[in-house]
Amino acid sequence: MHNLIPVLASLGASALVFLGACSSGSSAEPDPATKATGLTLETLTATAVEGTFEDGAAPLRFKSVERAPRQADVTVVAGQTELTMRLDYDRGEGEFDAKSGQLNQAQVGAMLRLMTALAGAVPSEDTTATKALGSTLNFYSVARPDEALPTFKFVAENGWAYIQCRCHFQDAEGYHNWMGVGESCGTSASPHCPGRCGVGCGPDNLGPLGRWGSGKYTADCAKHDYGVGSWAAASDDYIFASANCPGGI
Structure with a gap:
């Protein structure tokens, strides 16, 4: 994100x-x-x-x-x-x-x-x-x-770990931080929706970007957002994971 x-x-x-x-x-x-x-x-x-x-x-x-x-x-x-x-x-x-x-x-x-x-x-x-x-x-x-x-x-069979949609302090496979979607979530580096496997923090599963870039929140995407996980490690989440969160900012 x-x-x-x-x-x-x-x-x-x-x-x-x-x-x-x-x-x-x-x-x-x-x-x-x-x-x-x-x-x-x-x-x-x-x-x-x-x-x-x-x-x-x-x-x-x-x-x-x-x-x-x-x-x-x-x-x-x-x-x-x-x-x-x-x-x-x-x-x-x-x-x-x-x-x-x-x-x-x-x-x-x-x-x-x-x-x-x-x-x-x-x-x-x-x-x-x-x-x-x-x-x-x-x-x-x-x-x-x-x-x-x-x-x-x-x-993809290595799996991805979904995180909860609502913004709160979460465990992303051993990395703990504020994750999910909400106005008070994240830091200046990843504001409002850390963990979102897509750009920006707009409505999820709505409009054109709902097709490919929103509605999915995972541990690897959260770690990528916070700079503690690699771009490559999040690749299967971005490409293969299905949406798990229907809301958005």
Whole structure:
């Protein structure tokens, strides 16, 4: 949970027409003018989503492809850094590799804005490709900037420990602090909702970000928020955990 403010995407009439056609899995080439706040969707089918996001100093290119049923490859390019995520939802396994590249602060922030724009631009019923892309961007949006990104594998069957939604002093697998959601919770580093596996402290399970970035509160996400747990250790929580908290600030 980092205290960033989402910027909601707005769609023009031409974009709405295009999205209606693609929601059925059409492979037709999109209109080049189809954009939503810097977002250009070049491909949107039942098994793939690809495009660009022009975000000032931090443009991004992205591609997510369902390579087999419930398996997806996600690639996001930010400047000279190419981040790849291979996900298998049936096995609950993932692999991340950025070849020791890193993201600057502007690029980390752009991940959230791209996720928000996509949430308003792709059909509300996720495919494997859109779910994988959205969850991956949610995870990238809390990467520590200007640090070499590690290569790692993660397995969901290792499990995640949910924490309680209500703000109070909690045990996060041996780490004790104020966690959960509430105006008096957290510190200046993680205000109002430490433990939230997503950016910001807005309403959970509501609006566009409810799809990929809110409603889940876990021990590893809390430790990441307080700087005592690694980004990699929280990866399965961000990618695979389901929502356990319906409220929000």
